[in-house]
Amino acid sequence: MMKVAFNARLLSSPTLRGWNRYTINLLTELSSLGIELFLYSDQPLHETHLAKLPKDSYQVRIAPSMRYIYWEQNWLPKQCEKDRVDILHCPMNFGLPWSSPCPRILTLHDAIDQVYYSQDIPWYQQLSLDHMQTKIYHWVARTRAEHIITVSNYSKLDISRFLHIPEDKITVIYEAADASFHKQVTQEQRLLIRSKYCLNRPYIFYVGGWDKRKNIPFLVKAFAEANLDGVDLVLAGGKDEQRNLLMQLGESLEILEHLHLLGWVDDADLPALYTEALCFVYPSEYEGFGLQLCEAMAVGCPVLAARATCLPEVLGGGGETFALDDYSDLTKLLIQVWTDIKFRENLSDRAQLKSQFYLWSNNAVATQNVYLSLKSSF
Incomplete structure (x- = not known):
């Protein structure tokens, strides 16, 4: 042995x-x-x-x-x-x-x-x-x-x-992804997670750090530009000292009522948070792997990732990528995810298929x- x-x-x-x-x-x-x-x-x-x-x-x-x-x-x-x-x-x-x-x-x-x-x-x-x-x-x-x-x-x-x-x-x-992300999320778990975090509307999701390279302001600005009626942006992770800067940005863009800053969330809550999301967005400027892509794909959450560093390699055909030189790529994708249910379902199918590789x-x-x-x- x-x-x-x-x-x-x-x-x-x-x-x-x-x-x-x-x-x-x-x-x-x-x-x-x-x-x-x-x-x-x-x-x-x-x-x-x-x-x-x-x-x-x-x-x-x-x-x-x-x-x-x-x-x-x-x-x-x-x-x-x-x-x-x-x-x-x-x-x-x-x-x-x-x-x-x-x-x-x-x-x-x-x-x-x-x-x-x-x-x-x-x-x-x-x-x-x-x-x-x-x-x-x-x-x-x-x-x-x-x-x-x-x-x-x-x-x-x-x-x-x-x-x-x-x-x-x-x-x-x-x-x-952890094995827990490959398990079926029940309807009861979905309802509980929405109640726990007061998520009453459809939402775009991100989880991870909020430091500079994670590029969260880019996502916030693209979301504001998309102007999705009745949709929220939910950001999990980060640190308390970073919260005020994002709140100020949300206020300046007049989207504060649609911005939910959850802070640190329990690992057990993540599968349901991904599952309930319209899509997961990863705008990071630099990653060595990007584990959240695997987590999102494993539950069948549509994935949008920056066309930067390793993210296109890891995502492969499991989602769509967007450029970081301006907001238009991501804005268009967010609008399409919200308005085109067939596009959203196709992204979900592609995500689950790709997840079997990891x-x-x-x-x-x-x-x-x-x-x-x-x-x-x-």
Whole structure:
């Protein structure tokens, strides 16, 4: 039986964000393939994450209290040797030791820090100790990994181009929606979700961050320009401090009564929120994968996505794309979704068909193949 250790320290946080979703889903499917799993951390892992994993499918190893750098560079490789693991896999862009008794795999989800965010960091912050340490941690992980997994061909090209990693060292393995999004949403669940969030009219939906690259003002302005009678725009996610700016924008565009800012929503509510929506819109300027596309497609929600970075690749024929140089593309699509029921139904059918391409079972098998190839050549 193959033994695989994971740097699982991010599972100490109860939040089920992108990297943790990836880790939990991958671990669940790998366990069904008969792989013996070891979860390594310098902090206790949160019980809500562990409860999602099949019972007795993993062993947890928590290090004694120590500095992070010592844990990563000393404790991790020693524990790998002690457990005699075949592979050490870090699923979160950084967190691999310089040396290791077994092959190291890094899941590098994107090159967004180098491509998108680096220009926004002031020079004095780039020279700070914390920033320099972070850069070193990331550099060590990606240069010392024997192989890198990423989540789209677009990310692979960016990683190769901006981080100077040979393409033959990188394997693309697509992510997928949680299994809950493939289950039928009942009429009762639909009614409950509308009541819970006071959604009394048809609505356009978005869920995710509200930071700059997510490009939410673009969506708000396109929605205002579409002027859809009796339709709301529902935005889930974001942070409280970002709410006021969007409220001010909605007021200036005279659509405030049609703008619903839900903030953070329970994961269990998402399938019904997608299902009840006229469509899901993803206006992001930069993504490594765009997991929300898979979630929306899995429930059959019509999808409109920006013609930017990896989004056309991931969406494929599962929806329609729009340009980001002006609002007209998206505005026309929003009008068509609202006024043309056949178009909307066609988008829904295309979404469900495409969603079958993205399954965590496929991801796990492809990941296992990377393990086997690396183990045999190490």
